[in-house]
Amino acid sequence: MIEATRQKITRAVFAHALLPTPIELSGGVFYSCAPDVLGHECVCAIGVFDGLHEGHKALIAEARADAQRREVPLVAVTFDPDPAEVVCSRSPRRLLQDETRIRALTTCSVDAILVHAFTPEFAGLSVCEYVEKALLPYIHPVAIHVGSDFGFGARGEGRARDLATLGTKHGFEVIAHQLIEKDGSAISSTRIRNLIEAARIDEAAALLGRPHFLSGTVMHGRGQGASFGFPTANISLSPKDCMPADGVYACYIVDTQKPGGEEIWPAAVNVGVPRSFEVKKTPLLEANLLGFKGNLYGHTLNCVFMNYLRPPIVFQSVEELSTTVLKNIEWVRTHLDSVAQEASCDN
Numbered sequence: 001m002i003e004a005t006r007q008k009i010t011r012a013v014f015a016h017a018l019l020p021t022p023i024e025l026s027g028g029v030f031y032s033c034a035p036d037v038l039g040h041e042c043v044c045a046i047g048v049f050d051g052l053h054e055g056h057k058a059l060i061a062e063a064r065a066d067a068q069r070r071e072v073p074l075v076a077v078t079f080d081p082d083p084a085e086v087v088c089s090r091s092p093r094r095l096l097q098d099e100t101r102i103r104a105l106t107t108c109s110v111d112a113i114l115v116h117a118f119t120p121e122f123a124g125l126s127v128c129e130y131v132e133k134a135l136l137p138y139i140h141p142v143a144i145h146v147g148s149d150f151g152f153g154a155r156g157e158g159r160a161r162d163l164a165t166l167g168t169k170h171g172f173e174v175i176a177h178q179l180i181e182k183d184g185s186a187i188s189s190t191r192i193r194n195l196i197e198a199a200r201i202d203e204a205a206a207l208l209g210r211p212h213f214l215s216g217t218v219m220h221g222r223g224q225g226a227s228f229g230f231p232t233a234n235i236s237l238s239p240k241d242c243m244p245a246d247g248v249y250a251c252y253i254v255d256t257q258k259p260g261g262e263e264i265w266p267a268a269v270n271v272g273v274p275r276s277f278e279v280k281k282t283p284l285l286e287a288n289l290l291g292f293k294g295n296l297y298g299h300t301l302n303c304v305f306m307n308y309l310r311p312p313i314v315f316q317s318v319e320e321l322s323t324t325v326l327k328n329i330e331w332v333r334t335h336l337d338s339v340a341q342e343a344s345c346d347n
């Protein structure tokens with residue numbers, strides 16, 4: 001594999017992002033990458049940051065420039081779990097799992113990350129209660145950066161202007177940034193989720209600044225794949241994660257648990273329940289890893305989606321299935337390294 005591809009894919013799954021030792025707080029956790037941040041003046045950027053997309057990165061970059069001007073540290077303030085999991089009745093459709101989302105923030109050159117434990121009680125705090133009970137006990141913001149659409153406090157009804165009113169009392173400025181747009185509309189996590197769920201993964205990657213990936217554990221499957229000519233690792237996923245539309249994709253599979261460093265394989269991946277077989281309906285990826293021999297059961301693997309190849313097919317015979325899947329595998333063998341070179345990944 002070309003070295004540039006290896007680096008791009010490793011970065012896409014945030015394998016290079018490491019959290020500092022956590023400091024437990026009564027309502028959350030503080031991760032400090034620099035000394036003297038907890039309890040001191042700082043600039044902060046607040047949000048869920050699911051996906052850490054190009055809009056989020058632009059907002060954090062603005063906050064970082066402001067922190068440098070003011071000569072204070074930059075603190076990213078976020079929530080765990082994703083508030084959608086607590087306040088919405090439907091699945092959060094996460095672009096990043098909570099631990100990865102928080103870890104990913106370290107790649108934005110923040111000095112610290114304050115993670116509020118998002119409980120139903122926390123969700124009920126007014127903007128004033130949030131600032132006075134959850135924020136000021138830990139950090140002393142001189143400026144808070146948010147996107148112009150950002151809502152917080154009970155039911156997300158608090159707006160930047162409400163925060164600014166409190167700022168006059170507590171001595172912080174609020175900067176509400178115009179949302180970064182691409183192709184005529186604002187970049188948002190919701191827009192990216194919708195693209196992924198419509199199999200438009202290349203458009204999603206352009207907004208994320210990296211390809212989308214999912215992580216899961218390798219489980220035992222029906223064991224038939226090898227007899228069809230293509231053994232598959234069956235990767236079981238969380239129903240909370242944002243699944244691409246059912247179909248076949250060209251991917252890279254990254255095993256970050258290998259002691260000698262990450263291992264990466266190109267793979268042909270079937271997303272969803274195999275249509276030609278009756279199986280129980282749990283979110284599943286079936287991945288044929290090109291060039292891999294061995295046992296992956298129990299490993300946590302990251303599946304990085306590079307190209308959408310085709311929708312799922314109900315095959316009438318095993319021969320038909322095998323011929324089609326082997327062609328998909330051949331496509332991956334021929335194209336994947338060059339595809340990765342074209343894909344953007346700038347975190």
Ligand SMILES: Cc1cc2nc3c(=O)[nH]c(=O)nc-3n(C[C@H](O)[C@H](O)[C@H](O)COP(=O)(O)O)c2cc1C
Pocket residue numbers: 221222223224225226228230231232234248268269270273274275276277286287288311312313314315321325328329
């Ligand atoms: C790249 C790829 C594409 C696949 N496409 C389809 C498909 O279109 N329809 C289908 O029913 N199964 C499809 N399968 C699933 C196979 O049926 C499945 O991998 C096979 O049954 C082996 O499963 P097992 O390892 O659990 O025994 C695909 C598998 C792979 C690896």
Ligand SMILES: Nc1ncnc2c1ncn2[C@@H]1O[C@H](COP(=O)(O)OP(=O)(O)OP(=O)(O)O)[C@@H](O)[C@H]1O
Pocket residue numbers: 046047048049050054055056058059145146147148149150177178179180181186187188189190191
């Ligand atoms: N396109 C953007 N440009 C600049 N700032 C943004 C952009 N999108 C979101 N933000 C801001 O980044 C912070 C984190 O965003 P957050 O994840 O909470 O919302 P989001 O990306 O709009 O997601 P969703 O679509 O789920 O509402 C917030 O302050 C938000 O207003």
